[in-house]
Amino acid sequence: MATSSGLSGSSLPPPRTRIFKIIVIGDSGVGKTCLTYRFCAGKFPEKTEATIGVDFRERLVEIDGEKIKIQLWDTAGQERFRKSMVQHYYRNVHAVMFVYDVTNAASFHSLPGWIEECKQHALGTEVPRILVGNKCDLQDSIQTGTDVAQQFADAHSMPLFETSAKNPNGQGDGSCHNSDHVEAILMTVAHKLKSQKPLVLSQLPEESGAAVTLSEGRNDGGDGTKSWSCSSC
Numbered sequence: 001m002a003t004s005s006g007l008s009g010s011s012l013p014p015p016r017t018r019i020f021k022i023i024v025i026g027d028s029g030v031g032k033t034c035l036t037y038r039f040c041a042g043k044f045p046e047k048t049e050a051t052i053g054v055d056f057r058e059r060l061v062e063i064d065g066e067k068i069k070i071q072l073w074d075t076a077g078q079e080r081f082r083k084s085m086v087q088h089y090y091r092n093v094h095a096v097m098f099v100y101d102v103t104n105a106a107s108f109h110s111l112p113g114w115i116e117e118c119k120q121h122a123l124g125t126e127v128p129r130i131l132v133g134n135k136c137d138l139q140d141s142i143q144t145g146t147d148v149a150q151q152f153a154d155a156h157s158m159p160l161f162e163t164s165a166k167n168p169n170g171q172g173d174g175s176c177h178n179s180d181h182v183e184a185i186l187m188t189v190a191h192k193l194k195s196q197k198p199l200v201l202s203q204l205p206e207e208s209g210a211a212v213t214l215s216e217g218r219n220d221g222g223d224g225t226k227s228w229s230c231s232s233c
């Protein structure tokens with residue numbers, strides 16, 4: 001029977017809740033934190049700092065009557081903040097979201113490097129990947145157009161989504177004409193995973209290794225974010 005025992009922990013999901021681990025990777029500043037925050041907290045964060053190690057954000061969704069926990073691993077784009085954590089990102093991954101900033105061509109040109117990193121961590125080809133061009137609310141500053149991005153996505157057999165973590169509805173000044181809502185993008189991934197994945201019961205503490213410490217200091221309260229940073233970074 002469930003008791004109020006501290007060991008069981010009230011934050012554990014009920015048994016049989018499927019957990020989909022989706023890692024979000026890309027250059028520093030492309031908006032990984034804002035995108036994951038948008039999906040899990042439903043809003044654009046007023047202020048972000050460079051992610052150190054990895055932040056977890058979770059959201060329980062219901063798909064076809066089944067409750068599924070979408071666990072987003074918001075990784076650090078800066079090499080110095082990620083190097084000792086990388087192997088943890090790739091363990092038991094169900095899907096990968098590559099993010100670039102449509103107003104920063106360098107972040108688009110970095111994508112082959114991020115794809116290569118996945119390869120080096122033996123990510124199976126069966127793991128779904130998607131490409132997300134963020135900040136398309138900044139229509140006047142676009143450096144990577146849809147055509148070029150679509151060619152790249154096709155060459156790597158990934159669907160392309162263009163979106164804005166800031167203005168997901170495409171309203172207001174200079175917003176995208178055909179942007180995808182962050183919500184719709186992640187629900188698309190979740191539907192795909194639901195149709196192909198067996199039951200997954202892994203819990204966050206089992207993901208941790210000796211070099212990982214739980215850092216409560218960076219929790220921003222109320223949005224379900226848990227921060228882990230590398231003790232040696």
Ligand SMILES: Nc1nc2c(ncn2[C@@H]2O[C@H](COP(=O)(O)OP(=O)(O)OP(=O)(O)O)[C@@H](O)[C@H]2O)c(=O)[nH]1
Nearest residue numbers: 028029030031032033034048050051077135165166
């Ligand atoms: N206009 C606009 N700005 C955005 C958008 N998404 C993020 N930003 C801004 O871009 C900057 C970087 O966003 P972050 O989400 O912190 O970037 P990150 O990819 O997590 O960076 P690292 O943690 O260093 O890897 C912040 O100033 C955000 O406010 C967007 O959709 N539109």
Ligand SMILES: [Mg+2]
Nearest residue numbers: 032033050051
């Ligand atoms: Mg970040």
